[in-house]
Amino acid sequence: MRLSDDERQDALDVLTEHVRTGRLDVEEYGTRSAKVTAAKRVSDLLPLFDDLPSPRPSALLTTARPDSAPVPSGPAGSSALSRWALRSAVPIAVVLAIAVFILSRGRLILVFALPLAVLLITGWRRR
16 A cells, blocks of 8 residues: 555654654664655555554554564563574573583583574574
8 A cells, every 4th residue: 555645754753753762773763764755655664663662653553464463562672672682692502502611621512512503593593
């Protein structure tokens, strides 16, 4: 569905609110607002607001998502928390594996090699 000028303005207002609350910095706001201004369809707005919690532009609330998935209704920042946990889990696991390897003088390398490999592979695929 094509966007109206009012829907574009509403999307810009929502981005401004996210800047005020500290979810976006000024540089990111500039990039996203330029994309909002150039957007022709509602589907052009979806990637600009996927990683942001409420509020959302009214154009996105009235249309179904193309993948038919419901809009996440978890607590604000839950996706940011899960991304942080994923990014920090891998380095922590690596450090722990190296420490155990050093302390056990290499005897437990097989115990940690497989879980570490699985963790690295699954962490890499999710990005």
